[in-house]
Amino acid sequence: MKREALCGLHYARWWRHGDPLAWKKRRRQVCTVEGCDLQRVGQGLCGKHYARQRRYGTTKRPERPTVCQVKNCGRPVAAHALCDRHYRRTRRGLDTERRCRFCGTPLDANAHMGRVYCSKECKEQELAVRRRENHRERWLKRYGLTVEGYDLLSEQQEGRCAICGTDTPNGRNWHVDHDHKTNKVRGLLCHNCNILLGNAHDDPAILQAAIDYLSS
16 A cells, blocks of 8 residues: 555554554553542552552541540531641640649530630639739839849848748748848848847847847
8 A cells, every 4th residue: 555545644554553444442441449440540540549548558438537536525527637626726736635724624625715714713713823923023023123033032042041041931931121221132031030120220239239238
């Protein structure tokens, strides 16, 4: 057969199969998973089952939870096996289990998001602690001290009275001794030593007279 008598397509068929009208259809290879008629892409599997095999190790569809995995939650899953509420908490870097701000007891998963205490007693106790801390800050502010400065001064005195050396303040806190004229802090004293200086009006002469009297 002459080349000029055929077009390129029919000439290629004639050259390959010996018949310009022959047409060999390529056999379509389907996925080996039963019931799947999609075309293979790798390892005898279609794209869907191939991706599952690589990710999960099986071609079966993984079972996904429909209820939030947080204990006692029961809300529908929004993302990553968590409900919308707990998923937002994980996005913010928080623990999925909320706890009482004061005692650390786990709160009910369905409790209101604004709830931070497990009971009214915990709330009252934390408010009492805050009031004491605020009172302490205001008390130290009169002497020009901060809580950190007070703790540093106590550490320098090794937790003892600057006069008698006792390690018991005879009260809730050490007394801040200061010069009433310049308001300069001199040290921390126990209750008894602070009363001693107060009764002597911070006068060295009175204190020396008392020493002479005791020494005679």
